[in-house]
Amino acid sequence: MSERSNEPVSAAWVTIARVARPPRPSALSNALGFGWRAVLKFKHVPEQFFDIVMSPVMFTLLFTFVFGGAVAGSASDYLQYLLPGILVQTVVFNSVYSGMGLSTDLDKGLFDRFRSLPIWPLAPFAGLMVGDVLRHLIAGTLILAIGLVLGYRPENGVPGVVAGFALLVAIGFGFGWIFIVLGLVIRTPTTVMTMGFTVLFPLVFASNIMVYPTTMPAWLQAFVAVNPISLTTTALRGLMGGGATLGEVALALIAPAVLTLLLAPLTLWLYLRR
Amino acid sequence: MPPGGLTGRVIRANDTAIMTDTIAVTSLPAGVASAGAPAVFARGLTKRFGAVTAIDRVDLEVPHGTIFAILGPNGAGKTTLMRMLATLARPDAGAATVMGHDLLTAPGEVRGCIAMTGQFASLDEDLTGRENLVLLARLWGFRGRAAWARADDLLAAFDLADAARRQVRTYSGGMRRRLDIAASLVVTPGLLFLDEPTTGLDPKARQGVWRMIRGLASSGVTILLTTQYLEEADQLAARIAVIDHGRKIAEGTSRELKAATGSGFLHVTLADTGQLEAARGQLARLLGAPVQHSPEGGALSGPVASAVEANRVLGALTAAGIEIAGFSMGSPSLEEVFFALTGNAEAAPEEGGR
Numbered sequence: 001m002s003e004r005s006n007e008p009v010s011a012a013w014v015t016i017a018r019v020a021r022p023p024r025p026s027a028l029s030n031a032l033g034f035g036w037r038a039v040l041k042f043k044h045v046p047e048q049f050f051d052i053v054m055s056p057v058m059f060t061l062l063f064t065f066v067f068g069g070a071v072a073g074s075a076s077d078y079l080q081y082l083l084p085g086i087l088v089q090t091v092v093f094n095s096v097y098s099g100m101g102l103s104t105d106l107d108k109g110l111f112d113r114f115r116s117l118p119i120w121p122l123a124p125f126a127g128l129m130v131g132d133v134l135r136h137l138i139a140g141t142l143i144l145a146i147g148l149v150l151g152y153r154p155e156n157g158v159p160g161v162v163a164g165f166a167l168l169v170a171i172g173f174g175f176g177w178i179f180i181v182l183g184l185v186i187r188t189p190t191t192v193m194t195m196g197f198t199v200l201f202p203l204v205f206a207s208n209i210m211v212y213p214t215t216m217p218a219w220l221q222a223f224v225a226v227n228p229i230s231l232t233t234t235a236l237r238g239l240m241g242g243g244a245t246l247g248e249v250a251l252a253l254i255a256p257a258v259l260t261l262l263l264a265p266l267t268l269w270l271y272l273r274r
Numbered sequence: 275m276p277p278g279g280l281t282g283r284v285i286r287a288n289d290t291a292i293m294t295d296t297i298a299v300t301s302l303p304a305g306v307a308s309a310g311a312p313a314v315f316a317r318g319l320t321k322r323f324g325a326v327t328a329i330d331r332v333d334l335e336v337p338h339g340t341i342f343a344i345l346g347p348n349g350a351g352k353t354t355l356m357r358m359l360a361t362l363a364r365p366d367a368g369a370a371t372v373m374g375h376d377l378l379t380a381p382g383e384v385r386g387c388i389a390m391t392g393q394f395a396s397l398d399e400d401l402t403g404r405e406n407l408v409l410l411a412r413l414w415g416f417r418g419r420a421a422w423a424r425a426d427d428l429l430a431a432f433d434l435a436d437a438a439r440r441q442v443r444t445y446s447g448g449m450r451r452r453l454d455i456a457a458s459l460v461v462t463p464g465l466l467f468l469d470e471p472t473t474g475l476d477p478k479a480r481q482g483v484w485r486m487i488r489g490l491a492s493s494g495v496t497i498l499l500t501t502q503y504l505e506e507a508d509q510l511a512a513r514i515a516v517i518d519h520g521r522k523i524a525e526g527t528s529r530e531l532k533a534a535t536g537s538g539f540l541h542v543t544l545a546d547t548g549q550l551e552a553a554r555g556q557l558a559r560l561l562g563a564p565v566q567h568s569p570e571g572g573a574l575s576g577p578v579a580s581a582v583e584a585n586r587v588l589g590a591l592t593a594a595g596i597e598i599a600g601f602s603m604g605s606p607s608l609e610e611v612f613f614a615l616t617g618n619a620e621a622a623p624e625e626g627g628r
Contacts, residue, residue: 017493022415
């Protein structure tokens with residue numbers, strides 16, 4: 001280098017090299033930085049709205065008009081039963097996205113950069129969660145709007161809907177950890193999605209989202225009764241449509257609480273160990 | 275680390291204890307981490323993946339303010355060595371200080387003074403170039419407008435101002451590479467790791483990246499880069515460590531490495547490549563040393579002591595019926611150095627540039 005360094009030290013390089021190092025930011029500031037990234041993703045990849053909203057819209061329309069009469073006597077009666085369940089299904093299915101995004105980031109080496117920064121180690125995950133929460137709120141709002149157009153009426157009004165959406169965000173947050181862990185362990189994003197749906201499909205269908213469990217065999221009813229998806233759906237129906245008990249809401253919150261307590265430390269361990 | 279175990283021990287370069295496989299991971303004594311320490315000071319670094327020893331007791335000393343190259347073929351362990359020094363992989367044995375901080379006991383402090391640009395662009399393809407840099411500036415603690423200003427300074431220095439508002443997925447390979455290096459400089463590191471900075475770039479883009487690396491070094495940043503291109507190490511680095519199969523097999527300036535192989539090298543070009551094997555055998559016997567041939571075909575080379583000896587060898591070759599199209603004497607190329615060090619032509623890195 002010495003005999004070859006014929007390049008003068010240009011002003012641009014001096015500017016680059018002589019920057020004053022800012023004070024180390026707080027954990028919250030780090031998390032907000034990653035949250036901003038999640039928001040930018042919505043701006044630059046608007047097609048993801050199509051992904052997150054289309055299948056629940058199809059489910060709502062198909063089930064309401066094709067099976068509604070058979071299950072509940074009329075399409076409008078069935079919609080009243082189905083819509084809170086579809087909201088739960090939407091949020092649970094969409095919780096796969098963070099894991100896929102994480103797997104992509106790891107695959108591309110982006111997380112190696114994040115990991116070599118002196119930041120709060122959980123901040124990148126907080127950013128994923130911000131993206132999740134936004135996704136759940138946006139998808140939930142769109143599905144609810146379509147429901148309202150089709151004739152769904154939340155008897156508890158705005159407070160019920162707000163409480164219901166808070167519950168949805170909580171369940172999405174809890175399930176999100178499952179796919180973040182999978183995203184950390186599995187290298188290919190599509191495998192994360194396939195594995196995710198392999199787990200989620202039985203959980204979502206063997207629940208009280210679409211049909212009354214009373215028509216199912218006894219062994220399946222036993223599973224449906226304790227399925228966290230059923231518990232959440234029951235609580236959400238109560239919160240939005242009336243008649244929710246504190247016990248129902250508490251039961252619905254067990255799954256996200258347990259998932260977070262178990263999987264958040266596991267996530268951190270897997271992440272730091274890689 | 276064994277509790278209270280080896281922390282007080284002074285580790286010297288030729289301390290035989292650290293050359294054994296059984297050594298536990300230790301931390302260097304505080305004295306080594308003092309102000310006079312080099313940018314990187316590593317002793318006996320070892321990393322195993324299962325039964326495979328990826329890095330085998332490597333010692334490294336990188337002086338401040340220089341460009342230092344780790345040269346080796348694919349799979350030699352260059353990336354693993356760099357990832358260990360950048361706190362991304364934990365050594366199984368050995369010890370190191372990076373910018374005066376102990377790699378094992380103070381990884382956070384190490385991260386505070388280094389930056390690493392990996393082999394594959396670690397950028398968010400969905401975001402624009404500018405947003406990528408602003409995100410990193412915010413993570414480093416630049417607030418509000420200062421984050422955007424820092425991003426714009428970097429984009430200007432790396433000739434990316436015109437592409438600042440485009441999504442990274444639309445960038446060419448050279449642009450990504452430059453943005454990736456810029457992303458490592460949001461806060462100027464004392465030490466910058468560059469893992470194969472020009473692999474996969476066309477010659478023009480490669481020149482651009484070299485110019486950036488020289489510019490950075492001239493502003494005082496210590497740079498540790500890995501490369502499989504001899505030309506790159508030769509062009510950029512003040513010192514070169516040659517790595518093969520996880521071991522450091524040589525280290526020095528490009529000139530020293532060439533000198534260590536032997537002052538003189540005889541290069542012979544054959545008129546008929548059909549005579550290659552015969553000529554090779556003859557030449558090896560006459561020189562009394564291993565002979566290598568260039569991958570292109572009809573050229574052989576080997577160490578020779580003097581012009582008189584070269585003359586004798588050429589005469590004997592011709593007498594044996596080998597037709598010679600041309601010959602020359604000179605110092606060995608880095609490729610020949612590498613061959614002489616590894617004794618394995620297949621493992622020799624390809625010549626840079628393409």
